[in-house]
């Protein structure tokens with residue numbers, strides 16, 4: 001990166017993107033959004049990277065939303081561009097990223113932060129995390145997918161409550177609502193997420209890719225279309241070298257070594 005507002009690290013086949021603006025609670029400004037998009041593009045095209053983790057620097061925040069400082073004085077046209085340009089639409093970039101992406105939610109997960117976490121495949125939260133869509137308090141509504149993704153996770157009534165009030169919920173409440181998959185003690189968050197990412201990275205990248213494509217379709221396509229896509233993708237994956245390896249390893253009672261081909 002040109003600056004240090006996003007940090008990256010790589011362990012094995014897992015890359016970690018850390019939003020690094022802790023003094024602003026990792027709020028998403030335009031360069032940060034562009035940085036996320038650029039990194040996801042890079043990792044998409046790097047066969048060595050099989051899983052991505054997204055987290056925030058410091059102990060306080062995952063991402064406390066869009067950078068509110070940027071709202072002041074920005075023209076509607078400029079705001080429209082930032083939200084819609086493929087170069088800065090980090091939410092779409094995360095959603096469309098064809099490899100598994102896990103949000104390690106280490107603190108405030110608000111507004112655009114919550115929306116970015118929801119655009120990831122899996123959310124694991126620290127017990128200190130807090131979730132919310134407080135846009136209504138600014139006279140706004142969510143613009144990174146909150147009105148569309150939140151009800152799919154928590155149901156329409158809970159989404160209305162969260163969006164109308166702007167109230168925050170605890171990690172345990174987020175777990176109860178179905179917004180996160182697991183809550184772990186803050187000190188154990190990255191250990192847990194790294195282990196999960198490594199476990200996923202040991203699977204067939206071909207299978208993972210098409211599992212993701214089929215699951216994404218389940219959010220959008222009518223059931224019949226989704227089922228047809230699933231069967232088509234099954235046929236495609238059936239032709240992969242990874243399938244030959246996976247089946248052979250099972251029959252030979254050994255661990256498979258998937259190559260992503």
Ligand code: COA
Nearest residue numbers: 023024025027064065066067068069108110111112134135
């Ligand atoms: N955009 C820009 N700056 C932000 C920010 C955001 N979304 N969230 C926090 N910050 C900044 C604060 O302005 C402050 O900066 P400063 O030290 O230069 O004044 C710094 O981060 C620390 O935040 P602070 O408010 O002092 O921490 P707190 O613990 O008292 O409160 C929050 C934490 C998350 C409750 C509070 O920061 C907040 O409500 N943030 C806005 C959340 C929001 O509305 N997000 C949706 C935006 S559309």
